[in-house]
Amino acid sequence: MLENLGKIVQLEPQEDAPGAIDRIEWAGARRVALAMPAGLRWNELQFAQVERAARLHHVDVAVVHRSLSQRLTAHAVGLVSFGKVGDIATKRWLTNDLVVPIRRLGTPRRFVSGSLRRLFPRHNWFVIGARTLVTLATLAIVAGSALSMVPYAQITLTASSQRIETIVPVTLDAQTSQVNLEAHTVPATRVDVIVEDRISTATTGKKDIPKYKAQGTVTFSNILATPYTVPRNTVVRTTATSVPARFVTVNDIQVPPGGKADVGIQAIDEGPGGDVGTGQINRVEGVPSLAVTVYNGGGTGGGGNQTVHAVTQDDYNRLRAELRDKLLSIAADRMKARREVINSGLIVLPETLFIADVQDETYDRFVSEQADAVSLNMRLQIAGLAVSPRDLDQIAHAALLDKVPHGFQLLTVESARGEVAEEGTGNAVQYFVNAKGRAGANIDVSAVKHLVRGKPLAEAQSALLQSLSLSRNPQISLGPSWLIRYVNRLPFVTLRIDTKVERE
Numbered sequence: 200m201l202e203n204l205g206k207i208v209q210l211e212p213q214e215d216a217p218g219a220i221d222r223i224e225w226a227g228a229r230r231v232a233l234a235m236p237a238g239l240r241w242n243e244l245q246f247a248q249v250e251r252a253a254r255l256h257h258v259d260v261a262v263v264h265r266s267l268s269q270r271l272t273a274h275a276v277g278l279v280s281f282g283k284v285g286d287i288a289t290k291r292w293l294t295n296d297l298v299v300p301i302r303r304l305g306t307p308r309r310f311v312s313g314s315l316r317r318l319f320p321r322h323n324w325f326v327i328g329a330r331t332l333v334t335l336a337t338l339a340i341v342a343g344s345a346l347s348m349v350p351y352a353q354i355t356l357t358a359s360s361q362r363i364e365t366i367v368p369v370t371l372d373a374q375t376s377q378v379n380l381e382a383h384t385v386p387a388t389r390v391d392v393i394v395e396d397r398i399s400t401a402t403t404g405k406k407d408i409p410k411y412k413a414q415g416t417v418t419f420s421n422i423l424a425t426p427y428t429v430p431r432n433t434v435v436r437t438t439a440t441s442v443p444a445r446f447v448t449v450n451d452i453q454v455p456p457g458g459k460a461d462v463g464i465q466a467i468d469e470g471p472g473g474d475v476g477t478g479q480i481n482r483v484e485g486v487p488s489l490a491v492t493v494y495n496g497g498g499t500g501g502g503g504n505q506t507v508h509a510v511t512q513d514d515y516n517r518l519r520a521e522l523r524d525k526l527l528s529i530a531a532d533r534m535k536a537r538r539e540v541i542n543s544g545l546i547v548l549p550e551t552l553f554i555a556d557v558q559d560e561t562y563d564r565f566v567s568e569q570a571d572a573v574s575l576n577m578r579l580q581i582a583g584l585a586v587s588p589r590d591l592d593q594i595a596h597a598a599l600l601d602k603v604p605h606g607f608q609l610l611t612v613e614s615a616r617g618e619v620a621e622e623g624t625g626n627a628v629q630y631f632v633n634a635k636g637r638a639g640a641n642i643d644v645s646a647v648k649h650l651v652r653g654k655p656l657a658e659a660q661s662a663l664l665q666s667l668s669l670s671r672n673p674q675i676s677l678g679p680s681w682l683i684r685y686v687n688r689l690p691f692v693t694l695r696i697d698t699k700v701e702r703e
Contacts, residue, residue, distance in 0.1 A: 205230025205259070207284060212236045213377075216245035220252040223260060230259040232287050237265050247276045261287065350686060351695040352677050354647065356663070359670040360610065360639040360703050366617065367598040369591070371551065371584050371628045378590045380597045385590040388545060389626070390534045391555065394526045395578035400518055402570055404511035407504035413466040413473025415446070415499030417480055419491040421454040427490040428453045434484040435464060435493045437475055443482075444468075444475050446499070454491055464495075466502055473502035510564045510573045518575040519560070527552050530581035545585035550619045551628050556580040584628055588614070595634035606668060607638040610702065640668035642700050648693040651675075655688045670703055 206228040210219060214235075223231050233249070235241075246262070253260040261279040263286075264270055270280035281287055371387035378385050417435055421427050429452045436445040445467045452462040464480075466473030480495040482488075527549070534540060534547040559578040564570045595614035603609050617631030650666060651659035656675055663673045677683045690696055 205232065207232045207234055207263075207287070209234045210236065210239060212238050214239060216241065216248040219249055223249070223252060223258055224256060226258075228258070230261070232261045232263055232281075232284070234263045234284055235269070239264075240266075240269065241272070243272050243276060246273045246278060250276045250278050253278075263287070349692065349695055350677060350679070350682050350688075350690045352651075352675060352689045352697070354651070354663075354696065354698045355674040355701065356642060356647070356667065356698065357669055357671040357673075357701045357703065358640040358642050359668045360637050361604075361607075362635065363599055363602045363638055364633065364635040365598050365602055367594055367632045367634050369594055369630045369632050371548070371586055371630050373584065373626045378593050380593065383594055383598075385586055385594060387584040387586050387628070388539070388543070389582055390537060390540065390547065390585050391580060391582045392530050392533045392537075393558070393578065393580055394529045394533070395559070395576075396522060396526055396529070397574060397576040398518065398522050398525070399572050399574040400514060400521070401572050402508045402510050402514050402564075404509035404514065404567070405506055406509040406567065406569065407506055408569065409468065409470030409472075409502075410505035411501055411503040412469050413444075413446075413471075413475075413499040413502030415464055415475075415480075415495060416461050416497065417446075417448075417464050417493050417495045418459050418461050419452065419454045419483075419493055420459050421456055421491055423490050424456050426453055426455055427487075429460075429462065429487050429491055433487050434467075435480050436482050436484065437479040438482050439479050442472070444473050444479075444499075445484075446473070446480065464499070466499070469502070470504055471502045473499060475499050507569050508571050510566050510568050510570055512566055514573050515562060515566065515575075518562070518573065519577075522575055522577050523554070523579070526577065526579050527581060530579075531583065534583055534585065540585050543585075544587060544589075546588055547583055547585045548616065548619075548630065549583070550616065551630065552581055552583040554579050555582040591632055595632055595636070598634045599636045599638075603638045606641055608641050610637045610639045612636045639702050642667055644698045644700065645693075647698050648696045651689050652693055652696060653688060653691040659689055 206226045208219075208222045208226055208231055210222070210233055219233055223233075231253075249260060249262075259279070261281060262270065262273040263281045263284055264273070265282060267282075270282065273280045281290065367383060370382070370384045372384050373387045373389045375384060375386050419429050429448060431449065431451045432447045434445055434447055436443040446464040447467060449463045449465055452460045454460040475495075476498045477495060480493060480499075483491060483493050531547060531549045531552060539545075540547060557577075557579055559576060561576045562573060563575075564573040591614040592612060596609070596612045599609055599612060613635045615633040615635060617633050619628055619630055647663070647667070650662055654662065656677065659675060660673055663669070667673075675689070677687070677689065
């Protein structure tokens with residue numbers, strides 16, 4: 200008979216509303232009964248999600264739960280609810296839309312003379328009401344007078360607390376969809392973005408470049424019997440080194456037959472290579488070598504370098520590291536703004552970001568090239584993991600429960616970001632969560648009242664200090680003041696003992 204009504208779907212102890220909606224779609228039936236375990240608790244929003252999905256797919260959905268409060272919550276959003284599976288077949292299955300309120304079709308019947316009214320005696324309801332009010336007022340006065348004769352006590356206890364924390368290794372797994380508290384695994388979503396930017400930096404290298412030409416004077420000797428004019432720009436050079444230093448004359452000079460004449464020279468190449476010693480310039484190039492010989496009676500000087508900025512490998516490395524960090528920061532901001540991250544309530548963990556691919560890395564200068572600045576253009580594919588903060592809090596809560604001392608309870612839980620053990624591949628990353636919380640001492644108010652009732656003030660305070668974990672002395676006030684002069688002890692009636700527990 201149950202099969203004729205539809206299908207019964209048995210939910211898991213940790214099932215949520217989206218999972219139940221998926222099961223309703225998979226059932227493929229006109230009517231579906233969701234059998235919920237006793238420990239599964241949903242709020243009104245989750246039941247409303249199921250009801251909305253049921254209307255969307257034109258499916259009649261009923262909730263089967265042992266808890267009356269859960270059934271009332273489901274009924275409040277428009278779902279049919281049953282206390283047990285057997286009720287599905289034995290009770291009518293009506294949705295709120297099918298329930299038609301009862302309406303009166305005519306005017307109500309009135310009592311007339313000779314009707315049943317004669318069977319009931321006439322009463323003066325005004326007198327009855329007045330008597331009732333007087334009776335109630337009298338009882339209130341008597342009760343208030345009696346209570347004023349009974350002592351009362353107010354106890355304020357400050358329960359001790361302590362901070363606890365631990366570091367939990369958590370696996371961020373992009374291949375799973377559920378939190379595993381035992382394995383410390385939480386589901387993660389991989390997010391990829393492409394980022395590109397360009398930065399420049401001043402070069403830090405130094406290099407010398409030839410800047411100044413050496414100058415000097417040479418003496419030409421005429422080996423002919425007639426005068427000979429050595430033309431301007433005649434090349435003379437050294438022969439003592441493997442790389443000769445070459446010079447040119449700066450003027451025309453006439454050398455008499457068998458005589459000598461001096462003329463100024465200038466190095467052809469810039470740099471200190473043109474500085475040579477006495478007697479090293481001894482060769483004439485070209486046609487003049489047939490008529491004259493050359494000799495420098497003094498050294499040349501004035502050749503030199505200029506120190507300029509140049510690109511170094513350290514400049515490359517510094518640019519790469521700086522631009523990489525900048526692109527990682529840009530990528531993290533873009534990931535946080537992604538629609539799938541915002542809509543799912545996820546957070547991107549910057550510690551999990553890594554470079555999935557280097558698509559471009561171009562420098563505008565070569566290493567050792569003369570330049571005052573060097574620029575780098577870089578385009579990277581960066582991947583990272585996004586997780587639900589609630590999942591991390593679940594792991595932190597479970598880890599802190601093992602650290603709670605005996606007789607204490609966990610009051611607050613906070614999961615702070617940690618570090619990544621090693622750079623992952625985008626599918627699974629080992630992540631450390633700093634779990635922090637505060638544990639407070641358990642104090643049973645009912646047990647406190649029974650512990651101190653009827654005891655003198657000093658004895659009650661001593662008993663509380665010995666039995667409870669308190670950070671301050673208990674504060675006990677007794678009343679009424681006129682009665683305490685005769686009876687300086689706590690009430691025997693626990694209802695007259697008001698106990699308040701404070702937390703630091």
